[in-house]
Amino acid sequence: MAIRKPGLSNLVLNIIEGVSDGILIQNEEGEILFFNDVLLELTGWSSHYILSYPDEISLKLGFGDFNGDQSARQVIQLEDILSPFEVTRTLVETPQGNYYLVSLKEARQSSHFESYRLHYEQLFNNIGDSMFTADLNGNIITANPAFFSMFGYQEARHSLPNLNQMYVYRDELDEKIRRLVQDNGVFNMETHLYDLDHNMKRVLDTSWVIRNTHGQATGYAAQFKDVTYLRNIESRLKISERNFTILFDTILSSIVVLDEDGKILNLNSAAEKVYHYSWEEMVGEHYDSLLRVGRKGPRFAKIKRLIEEGEDKYIESEIARKRKDGEIIYTYAVFSAIRNSEGKIIAYSLVEKDLTERIHLENKLRESFEEIKETQSAAIIGFAKLTEYRDKDTGKHLERIREFTRIMALTLRVLPKYQDYITDEYLEDLTLSSILHDVGKVGIEDKILLKPGRLTSREFSLIKRHVQLGGEALEVVDQKLNKKSFLTMGKEIARYHHERWDGNGYPEGLKGEGIPLSARIVAIADVYDALVSKRPYKEAYSHEEAVKIIADEKGKQFDPEIVDAFLQNHPVFERIRKFIDFEENPESISALIDTIEQRDSQHSTGG
Numbered sequence: 001m002a003i004r005k006p007g008l009s010n011l012v013l014n015i016i017e018g019v020s021d022g023i024l025i026q027n028e029e030g031e032i033l034f035f036n037d038v039l040l041e042l043t044g045w046s047s048h049y050i051l052s053y054p055d056e057i058s059l060k061l062g063f064g065d066f067n068g069d070q071s072a073r074q075v076i077q078l079e080d081i082l083s084p085f086e087v088t089r090t091l092v093e094t095p096q097g098n099y100y101l102v103s104l105k106e107a108r109q110s111s112h113f114e115s116y117r118l119h120y121e122q123l124f125n126n127i128g129d130s131m132f133t134a135d136l137n138g139n140i141i142t143a144n145p146a147f148f149s150m151f152g153y154q155e156a157r158h159s160l161p162n163l164n165q166m167y168v169y170r171d172e173l174d175e176k177i178r179r180l181v182q183d184n185g186v187f188n189m190e191t192h193l194y195d196l197d198h199n200m201k202r203v204l205d206t207s208w209v210i211r212n213t214h215g216q217a218t219g220y221a222a223q224f225k226d227v228t229y230l231r232n233i234e235s236r237l238k239i240s241e242r243n244f245t246i247l248f249d250t251i252l253s254s255i256v257v258l259d260e261d262g263k264i265l266n267l268n269s270a271a272e273k274v275y276h277y278s279w280e281e282m283v284g285e286h287y288d289s290l291l292r293v294g295r296k297g298p299r300f301a302k303i304k305r306l307i308e309e310g311e312d313k314y315i316e317s318e319i320a321r322k323r324k325d326g327e328i329i330y331t332y333a334v335f336s337a338i339r340n341s342e343g344k345i346i347a348y349s350l351v352e353k354d355l356t357e358r359i360h361l362e363n364k365l366r367e368s369f370e371e372i373k374e375t376q377s378a379a380i381i382g383f384a385k386l387t388e389y390r391d392k393d394t395g396k397h398l399e400r401i402r403e404f405t406r407i408m409a410l411t412l413r414v415l416p417k418y419q420d421y422i423t424d425e426y427l428e429d430l431t432l433s434s435i436l437h438d439v440g441k442v443g444i445e446d447k448i449l450l451k452p453g454r455l456t457s458r459e460f461s462l463i464k465r466h467v468q469l470g471g472e473a474l475e476v477v478d479q480k481l482n483k484k485s486f487l488t489m490g491k492e493i494a495r496y497h498h499e500r501w502d503g504n505g506y507p508e509g510l511k512g513e514g515i516p517l518s519a520r521i522v523a524i525a526d527v528y529d530a531l532v533s534k535r536p537y538k539e540a541y542s543h544e545e546a547v548k549i550i551a552d553e554k555g556k557q558f559d560p561e562i563v564d565a566f567l568q569n570h571p572v573f574e575r576i577r578k579f580i581d582f583e584e585n586p587e588s589i590s591a592l593i594d595t596i597e598q599r600d601s602q603h604s605t606g607g
Contacts, residue, residue, distance in 0.1 A: 022104035024061075027097065030054055042085070042104055043078060044212035061087050061102060130203075130224040133210065136177060136217065138163035150226055152196035168192035168200060180209040181217045190227065202228045254331070256350040257338070262287040262300035265347060274331070274354050276324040287350075293320040293328065303335055307348065312337040318359060321352075330359040361443050361473045396580055397529055398435040403576050404525035405434040411565040412521070421517070426489075433490035434522045437497045440470025452536040464498070467507050471495030492516040497523045500557045513559075520559045524550060524566050527557075532577060543574045 022039030026032050032054045040047065050057055062076045073088045088103040130150040132143040140160045148155050151166070167173040172191050179187050186208045193201050207222040254271040258264055264282050272278060275291075282290065287300040297319055298306065306314040314335040321329050331352040338347040409430055413422035422430075441449055444466055448459050455463065474491035496510060496519035503511030531546035541549070547570050554563040566573070 020105070024050075024057075024102040024104070026054070026058075026100045026102065028100075030058060032057065033099070039104060042106075044216075044218065046216075061089075061104070063089065130226075131222065133219060133221045134163055135219040136181070138173070141219065147224070150195070150201070150224065151193070152199075158196065166193045168194060176205065176207060177220070180207055180220050184209055184211075193224070201226055254350075254352040254354070256282075256291075256352075258287055258300070258348045258350065260304075260345065260347070262304075264290070271352075274323075274329070274352065275321065281324075291321060291350075293322050304348070307335050307337050312339075318355065319352075329354060329356040331355055357443055358469070358472065361440075361469060362476050364442065397533065399580050400529050400577060401434050401437065401522065401525050402431055403580070404528060404573055405522055406431045407569050407572060407576075408521050408524065408562060408565045411568055412562065415561065418517075429486040429489045430518050430521065432486045433493055433518065434525065436470070436474065436487075436490040437493045437522050437526060438466060438470065439490075439494055440466035440468065440473065443469040450536055454537065464506055467495050467498055489516075489518050493518050493522050495519075497526060499523075501559050502556050505557075515559075520562055524558055524562055528566070528573060529577075543570070543577075 019036075020038060022042045023034070023036045024032060024039055025034040032050060035047075035050055039045070039050075045057075060076075060078065062074050073086065075084050075086050078085060085104050085106060090101045090103070092099045092101050125144050127144060128146060130144065130147040132147050133141045135141060139162055143160060145155070147153075148158075153160060163173060164170060169192065172189065176187055176189065186206060188204065188206050191203060191205050193203055195201055204225040204227050205222060206225070207220050209217050210219045210221060211217050251268060252270055254274040255268045256264055256271050257266040264285050264287070267279060267282055271282070275282070277290075287303075292299065297316070303314060316333045316335075318330050319333045321331055323329060332355050334351045336349045336351070337345045338349055340346050406427070409422055409427050412418050413427070444463060448455070448462055451459065471491050471494045474487050474494055477487060493516075495507065496515055499505035499508070499510045499515045499519060501512060501515070501520070503509050505515075528546055528550060531541045531549060532543055534540040547567070550558065550563060550566060554560050
């Protein structure tokens with residue numbers, strides 16, 4: 001509302017109140033008699049300020065530069081106001097006295113200030129982030145095109161809403177305004193806003209207060225940066241990182257991550273179990289000092305070159321590692337380069353599988369070969385001693401298996417389908433190799449192997465591993481000989497003698513004649529001897545009971561033709577068992593075998 005004092009006609013004042021310019025009237029003594037609301041809006045001054053400091057108002061309006069002229073016009077720039085103003089002072093003479101009429105309006109004809117304003121508007125309108133100004137009640141005064149675009153408004157079609165309607169959490173807006181007015185600084189916060197379609201956006205809100213010349217807060221300006229996509233990416237990265245961490249720690253193989261200098265950056269729980277060090281004890285240590293054993297393996301510097309030569313990968317088998325307790329283990333190690341998105345190597349990974357159990361078994365087999373390599377028979381006995389060491393009954397068991405296998409093979413080879421297959425050499429290799437069928441049990445713990453009670457499902461699954469351990473160990477030793485030997489058949493027997501004719505056996509579920517003949521023969525010899533022998537977990541069956549059980553498994557667990565060969569010779573099996581168990585004259589066993597060979601020879605020639 002305009003402020004007036006006595007001395008001017010109401011008609012004149014009413015007319016002046018309706019004009020668009022800011023108007024101020026003074027008497028000759030400089031006392032301010034009247035000013036309208038437009039003046040307050042243009043300058044941001046308060047009524048109290050205008051009435052209390054008339055001399056200061058005159059100075060701000062440039063009256064001191066009028067050089068005593070009664071009427072004058074000039075362009076001024078008021079403090080804290082961007083737009084320039086044109087000020088006109090006119091002397092008005094009336095019968096009641098002389099008055100000064102001061103008119104204030106925006107000076108749009110000033111090229112300097114107009115250029116300044118245009119540059120500001122161009123910057124405001126072309127900046128990529130959303131910007132606006134608002135009063136303290138949340139009414140948006142100005143907004144740039146980025147603001148309209150960000151929130152889905154069209155400047156020509158939509159009026160901007162009050163900010164109270166845009167903030168998802170109104171208390172955040174209230175707190176921001178309170179802080180701006182109180183602290184007079186820049187205020188940053190992340191908040192959530194609704195767009196035109198009421199979709200939620202996450203923004204970085206940067207605001208600063210706008211004050212008038214008297215320091216009063218009249219509003220604020222703000223910049224909104226849309227961080228919705230960025231936060232979504234961060235959330236996905238956190239999920240991916242969490243999933244990677246879970247996967248990293250659940251992988252059974254040991255994983256160690258090293259920097260470019262060879263220092264350990266990270267490792268998984270499997271690595272802690274392999275090396276017996278904790279995560280804290282390994283991180284920061286150098287590969288050469290912690291993982292390299294003596295001079296057996298290459299230093300990390302050489303490994304880096306080998307990785308580069310191997311197209312980002314270097315593999316080494318049977319590499320020695322020293323655990324925290326000093327025990328030496330052996331691993332299969334794969335070194336790989338880790339590159340970033342630009343293709344630059346930023347780290348290296350070391351993935352290892354513990355081969356200690358297998359290496360120890362292979363070493364034991366090699367040692368046995370070296371100790372008794374004069375003849376094949378001596379070598380076989382050396383292998384057999386590995387299992388005999390675990391089970392004191394194994395020695396007689398192996399002798400019985402060898403003789404049972406020979407008897408069935410002699411009977412089978414009279415059949416036309418086997419006449420050319422079961423040669424004398426095959427028969428000899430089969431007889432020698434048969435006692436290797438359970439060599440893999442060297443890798444099974446005593447508490448499981450010699451358990452007197454019933455095995456749990458887990459314990460049985462561990463027992464079943466002996467076929468794989470035995471097959472792999474014999475294969476390694478066989479390869480060292482660089483030629484086909486009796487061990488070639490031995491690894492077949494060790495690996496497949498628990499397969500079933502109907503395909504329900506292990507380890508591979510082979511079926512029918514897909515199972516090697518050697519393993520099918522030894523399977524019956526092994527089962528028969530197990531049935532009639534006393535074990536920690538069972539009493540011995542009678543010979544008759546064992547024969548019936550094997551006959552019942554014809555075509556199911558066992559090859560029908562081999563079952564027939566067994567049934568044809570089962571009395572001989574019983575006599576051989578008694579001879580060996582009671583340590584009777586070995587020549588008696590040879591006589592039995594000779595009788596079978598003569599009988600089969602006559603059968604094959606029609607005698």
